[in-house]
Amino acid sequence: MGARRRVSPVNGSETPVDESDAMTAGAYIEQLAHANPRKREEAIQRLSELGWEDTDGALGALLPRLRDPHPSVRAKAADALGSSADGGAAEPLIAALDDENREVRFRAAFALEQLEPAVDIEVRIRAWDAVVGLDNQNVYALCNLSLAHRESGNREVAVETAYQAIELHPEHFYPYLLVAHLYAEKGEREAAVRYYKCAIRCNPEHAPTYYELAELYRLEADYDSAVERYQQALDVDPDHSESYFGLGFCYNRMERYDDAIGAYTSCLELSPGHYVAHNNLGMAHRYRGSYEEAMECFKHALELSPDYAAAQLNLGDTFVVVSSARDD
Secondary structure, three states: OOOOEEEOOOOOOEEEOOOOHHHHHHHHHHHOOOOOHHHHHHHHHHHHHHOHHHOOOHHHHHHHHHHOOOHHHHHHHHHHHHHHOEHHHHHHHHHHHHOOOHHHHHHHHHHHOOOEOOOOHHHHHHHHHHHHHHOOOOHHHHHHHHHHHHHHOOHHHHHHHHHHHHHHOOOOHHHHHHHHHHHHHOOOHHHHHHHHHHHHHHOOOOHHHHHHHHHHHHHOOOHHHHHHHHHHHHHHOOOOHHHHHHHHHHHHHOOOHHHHHHHHHHHHHHOOOOHHHHHHHHHHHHHOOOHHHHHHHHHHHHHHOOOOHHHHHHHHHHHHHHHHHHHO
16 A cells, blocks of 8 residues: 555645654644643644644534634634635534624635535625624625625626725725626626726736736727737736737737747647647648648647547548648
8 A cells, every 4th residue: 555645735735644643633633722822823723734634633623713712713713624625614614703803704704715515605695794794994805795796696786895895995906806807797898998907007917907808808809909918917927828828819810820829839838738729729720721730739639628529620621621632
Protein backbone atom coordinates (compact mmCIF):
# COMPACT_ATOMS: atom_id res chain seq x y z
CA MET A 1 0.00 0.00 0.00
CA GLY A 2 1.20 3.53 -0.78
CA ALA A 3 1.53 6.26 1.77
CA ARG A 4 -1.64 8.02 2.82
CA ARG A 5 -2.07 11.44 1.27
CA ARG A 6 -3.78 14.58 2.52
CA VAL A 7 -5.73 17.06 0.35
CA SER A 8 -5.28 20.72 1.28
CA PRO A 9 -8.58 22.51 2.00
CA VAL A 10 -7.01 25.68 0.57
CA ASN A 11 -5.72 24.73 -2.87
CA GLY A 12 -6.51 21.05 -3.35
CA SER A 13 -2.84 19.99 -3.41
CA GLU A 14 -1.92 16.55 -2.08
CA THR A 15 0.86 15.84 0.39
CA PRO A 16 1.90 12.63 2.15
CA VAL A 17 0.37 12.20 5.57
CA ASP A 18 2.85 11.76 8.36
CA GLU A 19 1.67 9.15 10.85
CA SER A 20 2.23 11.70 13.62
CA ASP A 21 -0.52 13.89 12.11
CA ALA A 22 -3.22 11.91 13.90
CA MET A 23 -1.49 12.60 17.22
CA THR A 24 -1.03 16.27 16.27
CA ALA A 25 -4.72 16.58 15.37
CA GLY A 26 -5.66 15.04 18.71
CA ALA A 27 -3.46 17.52 20.53
CA TYR A 28 -5.06 20.46 18.73
CA ILE A 29 -8.54 19.12 19.42
CA GLU A 30 -7.63 19.04 23.11
CA GLN A 31 -6.27 22.57 22.80
CA LEU A 32 -9.72 23.78 21.70
CA ALA A 33 -10.67 23.67 25.39
CA HIS A 34 -7.67 25.74 26.51
CA ALA A 35 -8.44 28.59 28.95
CA ASN A 36 -6.52 31.09 26.78
CA PRO A 37 -8.63 32.22 23.77
CA ARG A 38 -5.50 32.80 21.70
CA LYS A 39 -4.57 29.17 22.20
CA ARG A 40 -8.05 28.14 21.06
CA GLU A 41 -7.68 30.28 17.94
CA GLU A 42 -4.29 28.71 17.24
CA ALA A 43 -5.76 25.22 17.58
CA ILE A 44 -8.55 26.06 15.12
CA GLN A 45 -6.04 27.42 12.62
CA ARG A 46 -3.77 24.40 12.91
CA LEU A 47 -6.64 21.95 12.48
CA SER A 48 -7.78 23.63 9.27
CA GLU A 49 -4.18 23.54 7.97
CA LEU A 50 -3.85 19.80 8.64
CA GLY A 51 -6.65 18.87 6.24
CA TRP A 52 -10.05 17.56 7.19
CA GLU A 53 -9.70 14.02 5.87
CA ASP A 54 -7.11 13.19 8.53
CA THR A 55 -8.52 14.96 11.56
CA ASP A 56 -11.21 12.61 12.85
CA GLY A 57 -13.45 14.35 15.34
CA ALA A 58 -12.25 17.86 14.42
CA LEU A 59 -15.55 18.98 12.91
CA GLY A 60 -17.55 17.92 15.97
CA ALA A 61 -15.01 19.53 18.27
CA LEU A 62 -15.16 22.81 16.35
CA LEU A 63 -18.93 23.25 16.39
CA PRO A 64 -19.09 24.25 20.08
CA ARG A 65 -16.50 26.97 19.36
CA LEU A 66 -19.26 28.84 17.47
CA ARG A 67 -20.63 29.53 20.97
CA ASP A 68 -17.25 30.45 22.48
CA PRO A 69 -17.31 33.42 24.91
CA HIS A 70 -14.77 35.26 22.72
CA PRO A 71 -15.95 36.66 19.35
CA SER A 72 -12.53 36.20 17.76
CA VAL A 73 -12.68 32.47 18.49
CA ARG A 74 -16.22 32.23 17.13
CA ALA A 75 -15.17 34.00 13.95
CA LYS A 76 -12.14 31.73 13.53
CA ALA A 77 -14.34 28.67 14.03
CA ALA A 78 -16.73 29.87 11.34
CA ASP A 79 -13.79 30.31 8.93
CA ALA A 80 -12.54 26.81 9.66
CA LEU A 81 -15.97 25.25 9.20
CA GLY A 82 -16.26 27.00 5.86
CA SER A 83 -12.89 25.66 4.75
CA SER A 84 -14.06 22.15 5.65
CA ALA A 85 -16.89 22.55 3.09
CA ASP A 86 -18.81 19.98 5.16
CA GLY A 87 -22.57 20.37 4.74
CA GLY A 88 -23.02 19.11 8.29
CA ALA A 89 -21.87 22.52 9.52
CA ALA A 90 -24.81 24.31 7.88
CA GLU A 91 -27.24 24.38 10.81
CA PRO A 92 -24.71 25.59 13.41
CA LEU A 93 -23.51 28.27 10.98
CA ILE A 94 -27.10 29.36 10.34
CA ALA A 95 -27.57 29.67 14.11
CA ALA A 96 -24.42 31.82 14.23
CA LEU A 97 -26.18 34.37 12.01
CA ASP A 98 -27.93 35.58 15.17
CA ASP A 99 -24.59 36.31 16.86
CA GLU A 100 -24.40 39.81 18.35
CA ASN A 101 -20.94 40.32 16.83
CA ARG A 102 -20.94 41.58 13.23
CA GLU A 103 -17.62 39.91 12.34
CA VAL A 104 -18.92 36.52 13.47
CA ARG A 105 -22.07 36.99 11.39
CA PHE A 106 -19.99 37.93 8.35
CA ARG A 107 -17.69 34.90 8.72
CA ALA A 108 -20.67 32.57 9.22
CA ALA A 109 -22.41 33.92 6.11
CA PHE A 110 -19.21 33.55 4.09
CA ALA A 111 -18.69 30.01 5.41
CA LEU A 112 -22.20 29.04 4.30
CA GLU A 113 -21.24 29.99 0.73
CA GLN A 114 -18.50 27.32 0.77
CA LEU A 115 -20.44 24.26 1.94
CA GLU A 116 -21.19 21.14 -0.08
CA PRO A 117 -23.94 20.47 -0.85
CA ALA A 118 -24.67 24.16 -1.34
CA VAL A 119 -27.25 25.68 0.97
CA ASP A 120 -30.53 26.96 -0.50
CA ILE A 121 -30.52 30.40 -2.02
CA GLU A 122 -33.12 31.53 0.54
CA VAL A 123 -30.66 30.65 3.31
CA ARG A 124 -27.90 32.63 1.61
CA ILE A 125 -30.19 35.66 1.25
CA ARG A 126 -31.14 35.39 4.91
CA ALA A 127 -27.45 35.08 5.84
CA TRP A 128 -26.36 38.26 4.07
CA ASP A 129 -29.49 40.07 5.27
CA ALA A 130 -28.43 39.20 8.81
CA VAL A 131 -24.95 40.63 8.22
CA VAL A 132 -26.32 43.83 6.67
CA GLY A 133 -28.83 44.13 9.50
CA LEU A 134 -25.98 44.48 11.98
CA ASP A 135 -23.49 46.24 9.68
CA ASN A 136 -25.24 48.17 6.91
CA GLN A 137 -21.93 49.78 5.85
CA ASN A 138 -20.34 46.46 4.86
CA VAL A 139 -19.80 46.71 1.11
CA TYR A 140 -18.87 43.04 0.78
CA ALA A 141 -22.05 41.93 2.54
CA LEU A 142 -24.16 44.21 0.35
CA CYS A 143 -22.49 42.87 -2.79
CA ASN A 144 -22.99 39.26 -1.71
CA LEU A 145 -26.61 40.02 -0.89
CA SER A 146 -27.01 41.54 -4.37
CA LEU A 147 -25.45 38.42 -5.92
CA ALA A 148 -27.80 36.16 -3.96
CA HIS A 149 -30.86 38.12 -5.10
CA ARG A 150 -29.54 37.99 -8.67
CA GLU A 151 -29.18 34.20 -8.42
CA SER A 152 -32.71 33.90 -7.08
CA GLY A 153 -33.99 35.76 -10.14
CA ASN A 154 -34.94 38.93 -8.28
CA ARG A 155 -32.92 41.33 -10.42
CA GLU A 156 -34.74 44.46 -9.28
CA VAL A 157 -33.78 43.91 -5.65
CA ALA A 158 -30.29 42.90 -6.76
CA VAL A 159 -29.87 46.26 -8.55
CA GLU A 160 -31.29 48.21 -5.59
CA THR A 161 -28.88 46.47 -3.21
CA ALA A 162 -25.90 47.15 -5.48
CA TYR A 163 -26.98 50.80 -5.76
CA GLN A 164 -27.04 50.96 -1.96
CA ALA A 165 -23.45 49.72 -1.92
CA ILE A 166 -22.49 52.37 -4.51
CA GLU A 167 -24.06 55.14 -2.42
CA LEU A 168 -22.16 54.04 0.67
CA HIS A 169 -18.87 53.30 -1.10
CA PRO A 170 -18.69 55.28 -4.37
CA GLU A 171 -14.95 54.58 -4.60
CA HIS A 172 -15.35 50.77 -4.61
CA PHE A 173 -15.35 49.13 -8.07
CA TYR A 174 -17.29 45.94 -7.33
CA PRO A 175 -20.81 47.37 -6.86
CA TYR A 176 -20.47 49.12 -10.23
CA LEU A 177 -19.42 45.80 -11.74
CA LEU A 178 -22.49 44.08 -10.29
CA VAL A 179 -24.82 46.71 -11.74
CA ALA A 180 -23.07 46.38 -15.09
CA HIS A 181 -23.66 42.59 -15.01
CA LEU A 182 -27.33 43.10 -14.28
CA TYR A 183 -27.87 45.65 -17.05
CA ALA A 184 -25.96 43.44 -19.50
CA GLU A 185 -28.23 40.50 -18.63
CA LYS A 186 -31.28 42.70 -19.25
CA GLY A 187 -29.91 43.71 -22.64
CA GLU A 188 -29.51 47.37 -21.64
CA ARG A 189 -26.15 47.83 -23.35
CA GLU A 190 -25.60 51.56 -22.85
CA ALA A 191 -26.24 51.37 -19.11
CA ALA A 192 -24.02 48.29 -18.80
CA VAL A 193 -21.15 50.02 -20.65
CA ARG A 194 -21.51 53.08 -18.42
CA TYR A 195 -21.20 51.06 -15.23
CA TYR A 196 -18.33 48.94 -16.57
CA LYS A 197 -16.45 52.19 -17.25
CA CYS A 198 -17.23 53.38 -13.70
CA ALA A 199 -15.78 50.13 -12.34
CA ILE A 200 -12.65 50.64 -14.45
CA ARG A 201 -12.21 54.19 -13.18
CA CYS A 202 -12.41 52.92 -9.60
CA ASN A 203 -10.01 50.04 -10.22
CA PRO A 204 -8.01 50.21 -13.48
CA GLU A 205 -5.97 47.15 -12.43
CA HIS A 206 -8.82 44.60 -12.55
CA ALA A 207 -8.43 42.60 -15.77
CA PRO A 208 -11.82 40.78 -15.60
CA THR A 209 -13.67 44.11 -15.83
CA TYR A 210 -11.98 44.97 -19.14
CA TYR A 211 -12.68 41.42 -20.30
CA GLU A 212 -16.38 41.58 -19.47
CA LEU A 213 -16.73 44.94 -21.23
CA ALA A 214 -14.91 43.46 -24.23
CA GLU A 215 -17.34 40.53 -24.24
CA LEU A 216 -20.26 42.97 -24.31
CA TYR A 217 -18.77 44.71 -27.34
CA ARG A 218 -18.00 41.36 -29.01
CA LEU A 219 -21.59 40.16 -28.66
CA GLU A 220 -22.70 43.41 -30.31
CA ALA A 221 -20.22 42.72 -33.17
CA ASP A 222 -18.29 45.88 -32.29
CA TYR A 223 -15.01 44.10 -32.83
CA ASP A 224 -12.74 47.14 -32.83
CA SER A 225 -13.94 48.20 -29.37
CA ALA A 226 -13.76 44.61 -28.14
CA VAL A 227 -10.15 44.24 -29.30
CA GLU A 228 -9.19 47.44 -27.48
CA ARG A 229 -10.67 46.18 -24.19
CA TYR A 230 -9.20 42.68 -24.50
CA GLN A 231 -5.80 44.29 -25.01
CA GLN A 232 -6.31 46.41 -21.89
CA ALA A 233 -7.14 43.27 -19.91
CA LEU A 234 -3.90 41.70 -21.13
CA ASP A 235 -1.93 44.83 -20.28
CA VAL A 236 -3.08 44.33 -16.68
CA ASP A 237 -2.83 40.53 -16.67
CA PRO A 238 -0.73 38.99 -19.48
CA ASP A 239 -1.88 35.52 -18.39
CA HIS A 240 -5.61 36.18 -18.87
CA SER A 241 -6.19 33.35 -21.35
CA GLU A 242 -9.84 34.15 -22.09
CA SER A 243 -8.84 37.61 -23.35
CA TYR A 244 -6.55 35.92 -25.89
CA PHE A 245 -9.49 33.71 -26.85
CA GLY A 246 -11.70 36.78 -27.31
CA LEU A 247 -9.02 38.46 -29.42
CA GLY A 248 -8.78 35.39 -31.62
CA PHE A 249 -12.54 35.35 -32.13
CA CYS A 250 -12.59 39.04 -33.10
CA TYR A 251 -9.59 38.73 -35.43
CA ASN A 252 -11.23 35.82 -37.24
CA ARG A 253 -14.36 37.92 -37.77
CA MET A 254 -12.21 40.87 -38.90
CA GLU A 255 -10.39 38.56 -41.37
CA ARG A 256 -7.08 39.22 -39.60
CA TYR A 257 -6.17 35.56 -39.65
CA ASP A 258 -2.48 35.82 -38.78
CA ASP A 259 -3.42 37.86 -35.70
CA ALA A 260 -6.10 35.29 -34.84
CA ILE A 261 -3.55 32.48 -35.03
CA GLY A 262 -1.24 34.39 -32.71
CA ALA A 263 -4.02 35.10 -30.21
CA TYR A 264 -5.34 31.53 -30.13
CA THR A 265 -1.80 30.17 -29.84
CA SER A 266 -1.22 32.39 -26.79
CA CYS A 267 -4.53 31.23 -25.31
CA LEU A 268 -3.54 27.58 -25.73
CA GLU A 269 -0.10 28.13 -24.21
CA LEU A 270 -1.93 29.20 -21.05
CA SER A 271 -4.92 26.82 -21.34
CA PRO A 272 -3.89 23.79 -23.43
CA GLY A 273 -7.15 22.02 -22.64
CA HIS A 274 -9.31 24.74 -24.23
CA TYR A 275 -10.83 22.62 -26.99
CA VAL A 276 -12.88 25.48 -28.47
CA ALA A 277 -9.66 27.48 -28.92
CA HIS A 278 -8.14 24.49 -30.77
CA ASN A 279 -11.17 24.41 -33.06
CA ASN A 280 -11.13 28.16 -33.67
CA LEU A 281 -7.39 28.12 -34.31
CA GLY A 282 -8.12 25.49 -36.94
CA MET A 283 -10.67 27.81 -38.54
CA ALA A 284 -8.06 30.61 -38.70
CA HIS A 285 -5.64 28.25 -40.46
CA ARG A 286 -8.41 27.12 -42.78
CA TYR A 287 -9.41 30.69 -43.67
CA ARG A 288 -5.84 31.44 -44.73
CA GLY A 289 -5.64 28.22 -46.73
CA SER A 290 -3.48 26.13 -44.36
CA TYR A 291 -5.68 23.03 -44.48
CA GLU A 292 -3.25 20.49 -43.02
CA GLU A 293 -2.62 22.72 -39.98
CA ALA A 294 -6.36 23.26 -39.67
CA MET A 295 -7.07 19.51 -39.58
CA GLU A 296 -4.45 19.00 -36.86
CA CYS A 297 -6.18 21.65 -34.75
CA PHE A 298 -9.60 20.06 -35.23
CA LYS A 299 -8.15 16.68 -34.25
CA HIS A 300 -6.68 18.19 -31.07
CA ALA A 301 -10.10 19.63 -30.23
CA LEU A 302 -11.70 16.20 -30.68
CA GLU A 303 -9.05 14.49 -28.58
CA LEU A 304 -10.06 16.82 -25.75
CA SER A 305 -13.81 16.65 -26.44
CA PRO A 306 -14.78 13.73 -28.71
CA ASP A 307 -18.42 14.83 -28.94
CA TYR A 308 -17.65 18.42 -29.95
CA ALA A 309 -19.90 18.73 -33.02
CA ALA A 310 -18.34 21.88 -34.47
CA ALA A 311 -14.88 20.29 -34.61
CA GLN A 312 -16.34 17.10 -36.12
CA LEU A 313 -18.05 19.10 -38.86
CA ASN A 314 -15.02 21.31 -39.51
CA LEU A 315 -12.67 18.34 -39.71
CA GLY A 316 -14.97 16.56 -42.14
CA ASP A 317 -15.43 19.61 -44.36
CA THR A 318 -11.70 20.36 -44.42
CA PHE A 319 -10.87 16.74 -45.22
CA VAL A 320 -13.22 16.92 -48.21
CA VAL A 321 -11.51 20.09 -49.45
CA VAL A 322 -8.04 18.54 -49.07
CA SER A 323 -9.13 15.30 -50.73
CA SER A 324 -10.65 17.18 -53.66
CA ALA A 325 -7.48 19.20 -54.15
CA ARG A 326 -5.41 16.01 -54.18
CA ASP A 327 -7.73 14.44 -56.76
CA ASP A 328 -7.42 17.49 -58.97
